[in-house]
Amino acid sequence: MSIMEPTNISKETLKSMLEKNKRFDGRGSMDFRNVEIELNISNKAEGSARVRLGKTEVLAGIKLAPGNPYPDSLDKGNLMVSGDLTPLASPHFESGPPGFAAIELPRLLDRAIRESGMIDLKKLVIRAGEKVWTVFIDVYPINDDGNLLDVSLIACVVALKKTMIPNLKENDLPDYKTPSKTPLPISEETFPLSFSFFKFGNYLAMDPTREEEEMSDVRINFGISKWNGQYMINSSQKSGSSPFSRAELEKIAEILPQKFDEINERIKNYL
Amino acid sequence: MAMKRKDGRSLTDIRKMEAKVGVIPNADGSAMFKMGDTIAIAAVYGPKHLHPQHMQNPQTGILRCSYDLMSFSVNDRKKPGPSRRSQELSKVTQWALEPAIDLQDFPSTVVDVTIQIIQADAGTRTAGINAASLALAHAGIPMKNLVCSIAIGKLDKDIVVDLDKSEEDFEGGEGPTDFPLAKLANTDQYTLVQLDGKIQPDKVKEVLKLADDACAKIYEIQKNALKEIVEQ
Amino acid sequence: MDTNTEAHEAENQEDVQSEEPKKRRVVVPGEVIVSGEDFLPGEGTRREGNDVLASRYGLAEESGRVVKVLAITGAFIPRRNNVVIGRISQITSNGWVVSIDCASSAFIPIDESPRFINKSEMDQFLDVGDAVAAKIWSMGPRGIDLALKSRGLGKLDGGFLFRVIPNRVPRVIGREGSMINLIKEKTGCEITVGQNGWIWIKGKDIESQIKARKAIEMVTDKIYLSGLTDKMEAWFADN
Numbered sequence: 239m240s241i242m243e244p245t246n247i248s249k250e251t252l253k254s255m256l257e258k259n260k261r262f263d264g265r266g267s268m269d270f271r272n273v274e275i276e277l278n279i280s281n282k283a284e285g286s287a288r289v290r291l292g293k294t295e296v297l298a299g300i301k302l303a304p305g306n307p308y309p310d311s312l313d314k315g316n317l318m319v320s321g322d323l324t325p326l327a328s329p330h331f332e333s334g335p336p337g338f339a340a341i342e343l344p345r346l347l348d349r350a351i352r353e354s355g356m357i358d359l360k361k362l363v364i365r366a367g368e369k370v371w372t373v374f375i376d377v378y379p380i381n382d383d384g385n386l387l388d389v390s391l392i393a394c395v396v397a398l399k400k401t402m403i404p405n406l407k408e409n410d411l412p413d414y415k416t417p418s419k420t421p422l423p424i425s426e427e428t429f430p431l432s433f434s435f436f437k438f439g440n441y442l443a444m445d446p447t448r449e450e451e452e453m454s455d456v457r458i459n460f461g462i463s464k465w466n467g468q469y470m471i472n473s474s475q476k477s478g479s480s481p482f483s484r485a486e487l488e489k490i491a492e493i494l495p496q497k498f499d500e501i502n503e504r505i506k507n508y509l
Numbered sequence: 510m511a512m513k514r515k516d517g518r519s520l521t522d523i524r525k526m527e528a529k530v531g532v533i534p535n536a537d538g539s540a541m542f543k544m545g546d547t548i549a550i551a552a553v554y555g556p557k558h559l560h561p562q563h564m565q566n567p568q569t570g571i572l573r574c575s576y577d578l579m580s581f582s583v584n585d586r587k588k589p590g591p592s593r594r595s596q597e598l599s600k601v602t603q604w605a606l607e608p609a610i611d612l613q614d615f616p617s618t619v620v621d622v623t624i625q626i627i628q629a630d631a632g633t634r635t636a637g638i639n640a641a642s643l644a645l646a647h648a649g650i651p652m653k654n655l656v657c658s659i660a661i662g663k664l665d666k667d668i669v670v671d672l673d674k675s676e677e678d679f680e681g682g683e684g685p686t687d688f689p690l691a692k693l694a695n696t697d698q699y700t701l702v703q704l705d706g707k708i709q710p711d712k713v714k715e716v717l718k719l720a721d722d723a724c725a726k727i728y729e730i731q732k733n734a735l736k737e738i739v740e741q
Numbered sequence: 742m743d744t745n746t747e748a749h750e751a752e753n754q755e756d757v758q759s760e761e762p763k764k765r766r767v768v769v770p771g772e773v774i775v776s777g778e779d780f781l782p783g784e785g786t787r788r789e790g791n792d793v794l795a796s797r798y799g800l801a802e803e804s805g806r807v808v809k810v811l812a813i814t815g816a817f818i819p820r821r822n823n824v825v826i827g828r829i830s831q832i833t834s835n836g837w838v839v840s841i842d843c844a845s846s847a848f849i850p851i852d853e854s855p856r857f858i859n860k861s862e863m864d865q866f867l868d869v870g871d872a873v874a875a876k877i878w879s880m881g882p883r884g885i886d887l888a889l890k891s892r893g894l895g896k897l898d899g900g901f902l903f904r905v906i907p908n909r910v911p912r913v914i915g916r917e918g919s920m921i922n923l924i925k926e927k928t929g930c931e932i933t934v935g936q937n938g939w940i941w942i943k944g945k946d947i948e949s950q951i952k953a954r955k956a957i958e959m960v961t962d963k964i965y966l967s968g969l970t971d972k973m974e975a976w977f978a979d980n
Contacts, residue, residue, distance in 0.1 A: 241840075241842070242827070242828050242840045242842050242939070243828060243840070243870075244828075244870075245828045245870055245871065245901075245902055246868075246870040246872070247871075247872050247897060247898065247899060247900055247901055248872075248901040248902050250899075251899070251900060251950070252901070254947070255947050258947055260947050260951065262901070262903070262951065262954060263951075263955075264951050279627060280579070280582055280627055280628040281628060282581060282582055282584050282628055282629065283581035283582075286581060295533075297627065299579065299580065299581025299582075300581065301580065301581050303586060320580070320589050322579075322580075322589045322590070324577070324623055324625060325552065325554065325575065325621060326533060326536070326550065326552040326623050326625055327533070327535060328535055329535065329554050329557070333575050333623075374581075374586050376579065376580040376581055376586075376589060378579055378625065380532075380533060380550070381534055381535050382535060383534070414584040415584075449903070531814075537814070537816045538814060538815060555816060556816060556844050557816065557843075557844050558844050558845075558846075567882075570844075609770070611796070615844060618844040646769060646770055647798060647815075648816070649797055649798060649799065649812040649813075649816070649908070650815070651770075651797050652770035652771070652797060653770060653787075653796065654770055654771030655769060655770055655771060693771070694771055731769070732769050732772075735769050735798055736767050736769070739767040739800075
């Protein structure tokens with residue numbers, strides 16, 4: 239697979255296409271690629287999903303294990319989000335210590351999920367102050383054709399929606415073998431989604447393919463969900479150095495709720 | 510007397526297997542291999558440039574393998590990142606695949622093979638090797654043969670083919686034995702030999718015969734996966 | 742004859758995949774292709790006793806007594822005279838380093854420029870990030886040397902590049918250029934196809950460029966179908 243960097247002519251042509259609200263694959267600048275979801279891809283996980291967005295594919299798996307609460311949140315369960323950008327998905331991912339992208343991805347996912355309040359961590363206490371459930375969310379990209387963040391969050395959220403809390407044996411050991419009837423305490427209305435926008439010269443577009451990511455100047459993502467009937471932005475990170483103008487940030491904030499509804503509709507069919 | 514196993518198989522039946530190539534578009538070659546409930550996915554990138562230079566071999570390209578379990582592939586979550594076990598299995602996988610490939614025409618390059626287990630129900634290293642062998646072929650890497658891998662085991666005194674997890678955990682009688690093997694298809698050359706348990710030396714002949722038969726079946730599954738993408 | 746057909750006919754590479762796929766047989770490594778002392782093991786095969794076996798996955802082809810296996814997947818394996826498309830990655834004191842997406846590095850010596858240029862002017866001819874169409878002139882242990890002095894080669898202006906699987910390129914070109922010429926005619930685009938899988942498209946407007954790219958991607962997806970040229974004609978009629 240190629241690791242040739244983008245050429246000057248390709249960048250110029252993309253610019254002229256975005257001016258007419260078009261991209262290489264014929265999409266408009268604010269169009270999302272086709273979403274495909276498959277649930278329960280690992281029967282050893284308490285919840286799991288495979289999500290495809292165009293050719294980008296990510297697996298997410300949820301595991302629950304009893305653990306000690308953090309000293310500053312003795313009345314809450316724990317949440318831990320990890321991601322391994324293994325060399326499966328892209329020639330850019332190498333074995334060894336994680337590069338910045340590998341560190342950033344799980345942190346952004348964690349923020350979007352935690353701040354949305356989707357999981358009621360207070361209901362994950364086994365014995366107050368002593369034992370709580372830790373929810374482990376692990377994300378593995380299988381093919382990187384751009385926008386791993388948005389796809390990964392969909393995979394995490396969809397997997398969480400189907401996650402069951404394991405039964406506990408007397409000695410606080412989880413019983414992974416017998417089926418559980420207790421779903422993870424999650425709010426039905428909250429459905430955190432992430433939207434990544436990339437900037438190219440003076441143009442903005444969403445859901446970049448890998449080649450578009452490589453041609454872009456800078457990216458910004460927003461995590462958005464619903465809370466008490468209202469749209470709430472839960473997280474954001476600008477990645478890269480070029481600045482965004484105030485007008486651009488306002489335009490993005492305006493378009494977020496409508497995109498949230500649109501993608502939510504598409505995903506609902508799978509749940 | 511043919512003893513039936515928990516899933517209804519005879520002592521010498523392999524589990525239901527499935528194979529598919531081209532599952533990772535970015536990779537030069539890729540494959541998924543399923544043995545019962547064990548699912549492995551493999552990607553091959555290369556031959557490509559190798560950094561750092563001191564690792565290059567001017568006589569030939571080199572093969573680099575990495576095997577690991579996804580954290581949610583097992584009941585007790587596995588912390589992401591390489592463990593001692595995954596490092597050992599990465600190495601024996603490399604040794605299992607190397608005799609099959611020929612990288613003399615690609616000096617100073619590397620072929621990277623990455624194997625990840627999505628769901629683990631015993632036999633993960635064998636599923637990994639089966640997937641990796643397919644991915645290498647799919648990548649057009651010069652290969653003498655495909656590599657087929659199977660684990661032979663024991664349930665008390667009986668030799669069995671392709672243990673699942675419940676059988677691997679069996680404790681009665683002479684206890685469990687795990688004998689993973691891999692060979693170059695259509696030859697008598699074994700490229701992976703490992704053993705864990707208790708087995709009488711005079712049973713080894715029977716084990717190898719059963720491995721031959723099982724690998725012949727695995728070869729057919731691998732061959733079909735490579736052919737079906739062309740003949741559709 | 743345009744660049745691609747000319748460059749293509751000049752190559753040693755066989756235009757196998759543009760023929761009806763049914764005449765070829767797909768083989769896996771270690772599979773017996775033919776038996777007999779008379780057969781000559783060609784590229785991608787080896788002899789073991791009486792048999793000629795496949796030494797890689799691909800399409801087995803017999804031409805006369807020679808038996809070959811042609812790759813249908815995998816990374817780009819460079820060959821002399823291949824036309825390739827690359828990106829200038831570095832300017833050195835005596836030429837340009839070019840990325841052409843393979844294990845070896847590629848180089849354009851300074852005297853490949855059409856007129857004499859000073860070392861200080863090199864970036865005016867080819868700058869980092871520029872796209873070029875070049876021909877593989879020689880291959881050695883230190884890398885690949887590229888030539889620009891042929892019709893249709895040189896710096897690519899305007900348009901854009903994208904990548905397909907390198908071994909599908911002969912199908913994109915077609916027998917005597919039939920497929921690529923169909924696409925050019927229907928979209929009005931200039932197209933140069935590199936054997937390394939990189940393709941350059943330049944068109945009068947955005948729609949035609951998007952259409953040309955989509956058509957090429959469809960061809961590389963469906964290379965195993967027979968009568969593909971007719972199917973593409975039909976697709977153009979509908980779109």
